[in-house]
Amino acid sequence: MAQQSEKARAKLHSLNAALESGAMAQVKRILNSGLAPVDIAHLIESSPPKARKVLWEMVEKELEGEVLQNLSEELQSHFLSDMSAEEVADIAAELDTDDVADMLQQLPERVTQEVLESMDQQDRARLESVLGYAEDSAGGLMNTDTITIRPDITLEVVLRYLRRHKSLPATTDNLLVVSRNNEFIGTLPISKLLVSDPNQTVREVMSTDVKIIPASMHDTDVAKLFERHDLVSAPVVDEDGILVGRITIDDVVDVIRETADHSLMSMAGLDDEEDTFAPALKTSRRRAVWLGINLLTALAASAVIGLFDKTIEQVVALAVLMPIVASMGGIAGSQVLTLVIRGEALGHLSGSNFRWLFNRELIVAAINGVLWAIVIAIITFAWFRDPAIAIIIGSAIIINLMVAAMSGAVLPMILKARGIDPALAGSVILTTVTDVVGFMSFLGLATLFYL
Amino acid sequence: MAQQSEKARAKLHSLNAALESGAMAQVKRILNSGLAPVDIAHLIESSPPKARKVLWEMVEKELEGEVLQNLSEELQSHFLSDMSAEEVADIAAELDTDDVADMLQQLPERVTQEVLESMDQQDRARLESVLGYAEDSAGGLMNTDTITIRPDITLEVVLRYLRRHKSLPATTDNLLVVSRNNEFIGTLPISKLLVSDPNQTVREVMSTDVKIIPASMHDTDVAKLFERHDLVSAPVVDEDGILVGRITIDDVVDVIRETADHSLMSMAGLDDEEDTFAPALKTSRRRAVWLGINLLTALAASAVIGLFDKTIEQVVALAVLMPIVASMGGIAGSQVLTLVIRGEALGHLSGSNFRWLFNRELIVAAINGVLWAIVIAIITFAWFRDPAIAIIIGSAIIINLMVAAMSGAVLPMILKARGIDPALAGSVILTTVTDVVGFMSFLGLATLFYL
The missing domain is CATH 1.10.357.20 (SLC41 divalent cation transporters, integral membrane domain)
Structure with missing residues (x-):
């Protein structure tokens, strides 16, 4: 519990030792000792090329998607290129739209088409809307899993509506208020929903002084906006003001990290996606x-x-x-x-x-x-x-x-x-x-x- | 609304032009044109030394605290050193504990004592608990404004309890479940509270698989944990498992930015707090x-x-x-x-x-x-x-x-x-x-x- 990072480092160390000595049973044991997908991804990234392949093959089927999502783009495309379109589609079904879009952009056009075709109607429509934007734009960064509500219902109704969900999308701090035509009107912060009189209407409680992000905005500008205004999520709209998705802080943190890395690595003539353990x-x-x-x-x-x-x-x-x-x-x-x-x-x-x-x-x-x-x-x-x-x-x-x-x-x-x-x-x-x-x-x- | 950053840049440009030509009335007009404190801080940071003083004096009294909080440490201590202990205490009352602690650490020991003495009992106790930890530790990064609940009450009761608040602390995505002795037990994510049956107890719904941060953890390790697990907030405990505060993503983003900046600047022999417009x-x-x-x-x-x-x-x-x-x-x-x-x-x-x-x-x-x-x-x-x-x-x-x-x-x-x-x-x-x-x-x- 305490000293998370010490523990992770110790695990990385014993894993590498086990890999080097060829003790595969031990490797497998460490890898399946309840490690989170993100930690498995970290172990793979911290390993030399040959060990990576071995580790990747030991990852359990149901974790593959989440592990993949946490790998660098270079490793993603490396592992994805060994999979069939169906396998990719299976993995894609479990992940956030923006992450799937990023992954698909690593693949050849032909494979992307195959993957899209083997998806169901709704997933495909969502994915295509994200793929339509540049990877380094707000549109490429956004998720499409928004919870939208209308302005003229009461909070009571909102609370009942939410209770019909089994869970809310990750990092939902706001419900998004839209018109009948899906035009963005304002946000209803969940924290406000909880402290307000349930008989009030959404319109009475919602915030309209919101940072709205145009889908075409460059991702570094999105990051500046999040940083400066301490945002957790923000709505993304197209040029007609129609809500198309939302951006969450976890994706923005990646942008911040990459941008900062970029200057450091570039000044030494290195690629910011440079893999520490490339062959x-x-x-x-x-x-x-x-x-x-x-x-x-x-x-x-x-x-x-x-x-x-x-x-x-x-x-x-x-x-x-x-x-x-x-x-x-x-x-x-x-x-x-x-x-x-x-x-x-x-x-x-x-x-x-x-x-x-x-x-x-x-x-x-x-x-x-x-x-x-x-x-x-x-x-x-x-x-x-x-x-x-x-x-x-x-x-x-x-x-x-x-x-x-x-x-x-x-x-x-x-x-x-x-x-x-x-x-x-x-x-x-x-x-x-x-x-x-x-x-x-x-x-x-x-x-x-x-x- | 669209192109936030373009607008900000335009404002910065016209402000600098107005300052240079000595058109003070215009400067004041731009500064008070409904700019957010963070934007005012940005304008001050983007200005040469003389202009900074002028701008700072034009900031309205009630915004001073928030503007100050968004300035670099060097500028904070510069402006704070001109204030009386009472003025600093007034400003401190409005801000988050961790931000106040950071500010006070810029001041001489004697002034800090004066400020603490001119605060009310509760504020002082909170502040002293944060000041007891190193600035670059989880304890120095945390806020003390947590909402805590007991495990054996029902969600219905939690909802009623929340409704008695006028607002929740910023970036509250979890309520923290503690024992009678304030030992940390688990979290109740707000999103779970909203979708669960109100007759269940907190214990039935809460998550215990939570990343808990020891107050002594180094802030860069905190940042890694947040980045890796896409956290929005996390509880901070002392060595006895007693809840002492929580860390929110907005403060972690600052750590990530500073850490990344540090390598870039250090390699050129520059201080990472280096002020672009130092004299x-x-x-x-x-x-x-x-x-x-x-x-x-x-x-x-x-x-x-x-x-x-x-x-x-x-x-x-x-x-x-x-x-x-x-x-x-x-x-x-x-x-x-x-x-x-x-x-x-x-x-x-x-x-x-x-x-x-x-x-x-x-x-x-x-x-x-x-x-x-x-x-x-x-x-x-x-x-x-x-x-x-x-x-x-x-x-x-x-x-x-x-x-x-x-x-x-x-x-x-x-x-x-x-x-x-x-x-x-x-x-x-x-x-x-x-x-x-x-x-x-x-x-x-x-x-x-x-x-």
Whole structure:
């Protein structure tokens, strides 16, 4: 009971040990020791590829759907591709519409059609309404299992109506009030239903000051709305105001997690769906692309150094010191870049306050530029006993830190305007700029002086 | 109604424009145009320092508490420090216990005492129970506004009892069933209350298969539990099983956001509470620390290069090419580092599967090492027409990529075991390793060959 996560970690550990030693009976015992589907999914995700297959085959039939739903998209499509359309349809019947829709989007069009055809009328209609929206839109995120009521009945009637249900859909905190044509009118929070006089009508009690989500809204905007207004669920309407479904906080939490993950992973050139335990060859292929792109930027830096080979031949201290200039610029720039990317993600930045931020960053770069220029100049002089090279490296540091700050601030805006993800491309481009400018200013100034 | 975020952005834009042009009447009009407290807080956070003060003073008295609650901790303590203890106590009376506790933790001990003394008996007792727990524990995250019921009454009685309330606490999806001594027994989900026969007793209907959170649990573990089990709220108990409060999803969402933010910001040496619009001097000071630390690593790299100045003097192409070796190692290593840090955060890594991961990364490094060694060797040969230097750089690339992979995988574990945050220290240490090993292997091999 206490220390849930300790327990889960211990289980993961003994499971992996059992798998490694080939003690399959023990593996099966651990897996069927009353673990929740989500924990089984977690165990599968935390296992190397071969073990995953073994584990998946040990999952009991009736849990397969829920386990699958909790796996990453990559693993879902991996396991789904081994199933027949009927098996997929069976699993789909038990799950929430939005989860089924996400799963089906992993499958080839042909298989999706087969699955849809083997479903019953009602399930299919619901699913098709979700599949009609982009995966990263409110429509793709919503569930269709809403409880709707009319405005002119009394709460007494509502209570009786609810009692006819065996259970309410998960995370039902509001009943949705709609017109005869299914236009959304307002919500009746369950907590209000419980404390109000049963003789009042829905219209008298319902809230109309509700955050309504258009089906076309981007899922990150949905997440911001939920976060900002502490929502548990919200109604989704189409462009005519017709209620088409509702979004619940558990799905939004996934969006928040993925969005936050996205920046972190992208900045290292990793895919945010990247699987910690993907096989070596697959991983190599993905990483190779990023290394290739970065080789181009490294070559650009080398080309700049190559321009000044005569100067370096004469003053070899330049070769010793030049990485300092490039590296300080890279660090300063990436701090600004990260701050701006996060500010954008939090919705803090707009055109008018951006100018303030840009100026602030210039001042910060000037202050730190001068500070570290002096420090580095002193170290350089102490090391090489050459006042000229000390002044040259100090000047180059100031130039590179200023350029780094400007690039770090402006890059995300420019990239975004061109539809390029700043988290992904920003740091590569920034490093190229700070390397090129760093080497150019340092070696360039040295060439002017020494040659 | 549609496009909430577009509207908010437009408002932010016009507000900033009004502030800049000094049109204070217009600023006031926008601020009081029925904006929700959370939106006002967002406007304040999105404004430069001077504007923030102006905006804060324009906030209407009765909204101050809720606006404050939605601000970052840094801004909270900034504004709170200008208030008297009575003013703080007035504000505290309106807010959730956990939010008040968070705010008070920003204040000096003396002020906190004053605020506590100026509160009424009940509020103070509640607050003190939350303040007794660490800020980053379940106890620090919880609210004390629970609705508790006894197991042997009928649902009919529960319904009547609820109707005596004017409203239920926000995000109440469960009533908490406790014994006479306030020991936690189970939950009665509101949705179950609504669909069950009113003549049944609470005991017959309640759920006992509930995720119970010990007050000492770390908040990131609480977040994992909520995420994994799609919880909306969960009861918090002390070590004796006594119910002390409950945690709601809106507070957990903040934890999830902050945890995810933490890795991203730390890797750039930024504080995760870092304020996008902090004043220049404050920002400079914080950034200077990170630049200083990185200067040390750059100096280490320079020192290594300095060992080989004779070789560079003789073969200046080495100076031109050496950044490529260091940079490729840095990129490869940071990919592994990021993947491992994220894997740890998601709870995917344990001792036994880590060995698999480590081996996988070695294989990936070998594959990409050989691949890019060949590419870079060919480019080098084409550029300098020297087969020796081509072979030397290829070998150095393979060595550095292998070392980078090992360091990237092992570093987070080592740092964590020593209580150091891997996201913060990992990338600096990694870069030092890849720079030193990169320069050492490349220039070292060259020295063996050329001198």
